[in-house]
Amino acid sequence: MSELDEVVNEFVVESYENLDQLDRDLLALEDDPDDPGVLASIFRTIHTVKGTCGFLGFAKLESISHVGENLLSRLRDGELRLTPDMANALLALSDAVRAMLGEIERTGTEGDTDYSALRETLTRLNAGDAPAGEAEDERLGEMLVADDVATEEQVTEAVARQILGDERKIGQILVEEAGAPATQVAKVLERQTEARGSVADSTIRVDVRLLDNLMTLVGELVLARNQIVQLVTEQDDTTLIATSQRLSLITTELQEGAMKTRMQPIGNVWSKFPRVVRDLAAACNKAVRVEMKGEETELDKTIIESIKDPLTHLVRNAVDHGIEPREARVAMGKPAEGRLLVRAFHEGGQVNIEISDDGGGIDATKVRAKAVERGLLTADEAARMTERDLCQLIFEPGFSTADQITNVSGRGVGMDVVKTNIERIGGTVDVTTAVGEGTTFRIKIPLTLAIIPALIVTSGDERFAIPQINLLELVRIDGAEAATAIEHLHGTPVYRLRGNLLPLVHLHEHLGQVRDGERDVINIVVLRADDRTFGLVVEGISDSAEIVVKPLGNHFKGLTTYAGATILGDGRVALILDVMGLAQQANVVSETRDRSMTEATERVSEDSEETTAALLFRTPDDGRMALPLSLVDRLEEIAATSIEHTGDSEVVQYRGDILPIVRLSQVLPERRLVPRNGGDELAPDILQVVVVRNGEQRAGLVVEQILDIVRQPVALEPGARSGVVGTTVVSDRVTEVIDLPAVLSMAGLDERASVAAGV
């Protein structure tokens, strides 16, 4: 690539970014036409485009931006006020510039589209007596005067020449007519530009391919690290062990760093939405206000790329089908202006994106009728389906409930593509709706694709990786219970999980592996596919690991059981299970119509808007307590023998740190141990420890037994005792919610934390 090409390329890239900003600004300006900051920003964008293409010799682009700039400068100076006409014209200008940039990118020329109509509109809107470009040039003039490059008279004269039709730049006029030193004028110009763009100095542009390459290498490094770490466990050379730990640490940091370089705020995709919505709403004669929350939520670039289209589709759909026309809204007693909320947030290593509108919702009756009409379901099947399930039908290929096919959407292609695209990157999409109130699409996607946390399970002597994103919980049944735990419903194995039937899939049966004899332990991996939950029965749970996903070759085309393969710490290859594919093959998703479980959980979360996940555990006195999951770092089993004593407090070495141990029974007097059968069993060998974090302070909370993780409504009855925030009802039982800061302080831990912080 020649140097000039590179400059042009950079100009195109930069301008695209600027134009996105411009669109946003223009829309913001419509809300507040007098915001000087926004006006200045718009002006700068167009001015920069104009300036650069003048320099690069794109005359057409320069001249059209110049006309826009004139209008903008008068807006900025308060001589004109933004009208909808002007906003339209300026948006059209942004489109025109974009089109020309596209042409430049493809062919290197500006193309020969005629923009004279737009130019006329802009000129007409600008109709007035003030001369073009005066404001900007005067500013430059002021700088020149201040620097003694030119006198005030010279500048005034130059501006006057411009007013009389001299098309040269003010600097040029000064140099050519007034004999101002060209180098100094150039310097001042440079300073003027600098003042606008100094933020750019702290960043550099890097080719994405380079980053991809880097990421691949880091992936390889992670694999090599995993292998080394595994090998080292068999050695007792302390130097080697220390070195491998260091290597491991650095690799993890490098991996995080490399991943961060590819992270982009999701707002980059969203920035186009206000424009899309505005145009679309105007075309449908609707009024829609877009609200965005969590634009700064970051995602891997490749993921951003692949969710762009699905998201745009959902947004368009919401405007076209979701939100009703103004009159209809008013008639229903809603505000005339519809509201579209786009929200993103991180949760449990995943990114959640919600697109909700306050429109008409999806009418289940209509969906049912349509599904039968299209032959997707028999009338019988349709009648038996719940409204919730009916709504999921909109993701089926060839389905659209729009009465009228508009040119925007409703042609029956779309939602299934949205779903496929999101699933391709390991995400899920879900819809909830209420007729007359609105629809919400909830998308969950992984942060990155390259390296994912996974659970390693075994089946038939082989190990398989299950992406953590699909994992809900692990259930282990042993002893006498194992023989009866799995029941059969018309030949389909099910397990009663907290009173709900969980359909089961035996992994070894599914894979056609032979099983050597019965086992007395049943391991169920509870997985989520779509909005359904099912249990995968595996032989053993081996470990959790960060794995590098490698695609499978062509030989496995059509094999939907696997999402790829990875190399484990011992150098062996393991297959990654595709939970969606597995569920589909096992018919868990499409045919199991027993949804009591999903519905139950759904009801809980719908009943109370605000729920938090909480860890439920049993205390030594056989009582139940809950702890907000956000405070929990990990659950560990720690051997009682590994507990050491410093002074009168108990500690344990944990991941290279010293973890203070807090026994609830000692801190909360009413939770004291109740001696049973003489008390011999009171000193278990293995302690169940909840590693909690309160600010900087970590501690290990010894509990009797971990019971469950529940969605718990925040509504609390305030508690009277110290160490307890309050009581709430979990699964029909009164449960105390622990006040972690208070408990830690009762255990004398907060002082140490403040000392540590003070150091």
Place this chain on the structure above:
Amino acid sequence: MADRQFCTFYIDGHYLGIDVVEVQEVIRYQAMTPVPLAAPEVSGLINLRGQIVTALDLRQRFGMPERPEGTLPMNVVVRTNDGSVSLLVDEIGDVLDVDDRTFERPPETLDAATRRLVRGAYKLDGQLLLVLETDRAAALAA
């Protein structure tokens, strides 16, 4: 035509060869991860210095009887359009220089499945060297 070099090997008593330019490397038996539900020809996946390579059993590919118990196959890793693929063979022979004039297309009477996988044969002294149609042998889609 110039002479060519062939990497030769045996499967079930047959003497076959692959043009050396198509061969990436020849390695000893590697621990393999079987892929349940995959086509029968797929023996498994091997870790070739961090790269995951599919191993195909050539005996299966040719519909020959299974390798006797207790014998371990060798990997002939070939380059294909879809990346590296390992072909499992019984035993590795020499690298041979052959005279192109001794080449002959496979006879029409050869059964169709085998004909598809064989480019032809070189008439060597005392035996025939079958030339593998590498791309077809390394791909599964019939």
